[in-house]
Amino acid sequence: MRIDFHTHIIPSHFPNFEEKYGGGKWPVLEQTCTCGATILVGGKNFREVTDQVWDPKRRIQDMDREGVDIQVLSPIPVTFSYWADPQEALQMAKIQNDFIAETVAEYPERFVGLGTVPMQDGKTAIQEMERCMNELNLHGIEIGTNVNGKNLDDPCFIEFFEMAEKWDVPIFIHPWETLGRERMPRHNFMYTVGMPSETALAAATLIWSGIMEKFPNLKICFAHGGGSFPYILPRLDQGWEVWPHLRLTNHPPSFYAKKFFFDSLNYDPLNLKFMMERFGHEKIFMGSDYPFLLREIDPGKVIDDTDGLNSEQKEAMLGGNAAKFLNIEKKKRGAVYASTNTGE
Template sequence: MPQLPAAEGHPVVDIHAHHFPAALHAPARTADDPRWPRLVVDDDGRAGRIMRGSEVFRQVEPALWDVPTRLAELDLAGVDTQVISPVPVTLSPWADGKDAAEFLRLQNDLLAEAVAGSGGRLHALGAVPLQDVDAAIAELLRVKQELGLAGVEIGTRIGDLELDDPRLRPFFVAAGEWGVPLFVHPTDGPRTTRRAEPTYAFGVGMLTDTALAATALVFGGVLDDCPGLRVALAHGCGAFPWTYPRTAYGESLMRGGPDPARTAHLDGLVGSLWADALVFDPGHLPLVAARLGAGHLMLGTDHPFLNRPLETALTTLTEAVDRDLLGEREVARVLGRNALDFLGL
């Protein structure tokens, strides 16, 4: 494993990891719908599959559902604390609001059980049925007050609704007022690239999907209307750190020309966003840090997905220090303190 910069006396915290509870099941009323994801574990417990109907959605490893296995892998990597969140396919924005609420409520309960069985090593982000905003707000409050989860994961789109759709605004207002941090994860990579092959959907689609969500938050009025909102976006905020200047320039043309006050305001909104540092190339990190601030960058691994996810993410950060792309003190905070600040812990 890479030699980590000292994390300033704080635990090393991974903000971006996924958990699929083995006991998660579809609502009884629509249990036959093949779109509901479920976990099938081999008899020996060494492998599993996320299934949708008879389709294998993804081959998975035990750390995805087994807490002791996960903790052993964290120990080997030198990660003290991990924030687990739903596998995005479970967010189920296609479902009826009542069914989604039942499914996600069960998942939130099971995430809370995983946290309780981790000896203080895990926190969790829950999920809410955003296709029914009133139900989503109710579950948001339950996640915070009853279950004590650290926040909520949402997708980049809710069905056909972009994040700046006025129908979703009451949810963001509630999250800001109650101090519930939100983690935005890409869910629509193939559609944004027109191609479903992994080379395109994973390599370009997820980053484009995330950039569209960030653009909606900044330019669509969400952050203006919810000044206390804490939002983090996965994968280094996607392509948004690169697309933002052109988007701002295009907006200025529509507004009649450059406006320094508007530019400063937009820069401030962008600087209020958070992101994980899962960018696969340390050369990307200085620009992300320049847009959001190094204090808003956090360790994220996508564990237990990808190839050697914990080591890959940690190596990116240590190489950033070795190449003088970020300071050792900045990276020490990225490894832990920043995530604690984002979560309000």
């Protein structure tokens, strides 16, 4: 069973929020042909996309060709719209959450869904998270690494994390609005340097602030193999040791880092082995970033190419770990899950 934890989807048609509400930061999907479109932000080309990003039948064709049994569908981060009025952003979130839920319901054996919530308003975010999990039967929530420049340890997010732990909601943290982006206008460094650094900052913030100590059962997965976080963890530990006056936790950062989960999107077996040694293979699951240019082809390639893995480790990282993280077995969704549970 191969589960691709990290894929993105968007409805092919949704209202033009720029015309409806004003403001120049709403993403607008402008179809250029039956098999392609442009995502515009502020009237400028943000990203060219193909029908892979909205057509489930096209996705299933790719999945069959690349050996993927299940995709976990999550929104494209540009649609988070944390900058907007919370009620307007809620409408954007609901359109996407409903679309993802409908896609999963149409193909329950091939897809699992994650929702999005307006993190700029805690109560609204919690309400939509509850709807995603209880009414739409989604399996988790995707959020950004910061919200309008506020790190995830800001007091306004505490209740959200508290309820996510209480309701056993898996959280997928994806980098967006990266630090230092004003210094990365060329070379697409926002994607290759900024996003890994942004992810590291988010992970370090959740640990150093004491959130992971306060909510020890909070389930969090970081995109892109955790970015640069796994490699700076010893430096974070050293800072904790030499600055005792800054400590907010009873243990060094590496203690809490073992609570995190990560997708496998780091492209290199050496990096994967490093992460296995640091966190354990149980904390890693396959993720490809389908269908974008930086994605791994075929999904799971870095796991397949890593020498010395036993069958238990490989099967866990290719699908078993994601199934446990997302509570797929508990929800018993579809015949494919039933066959997995019986070992068929």
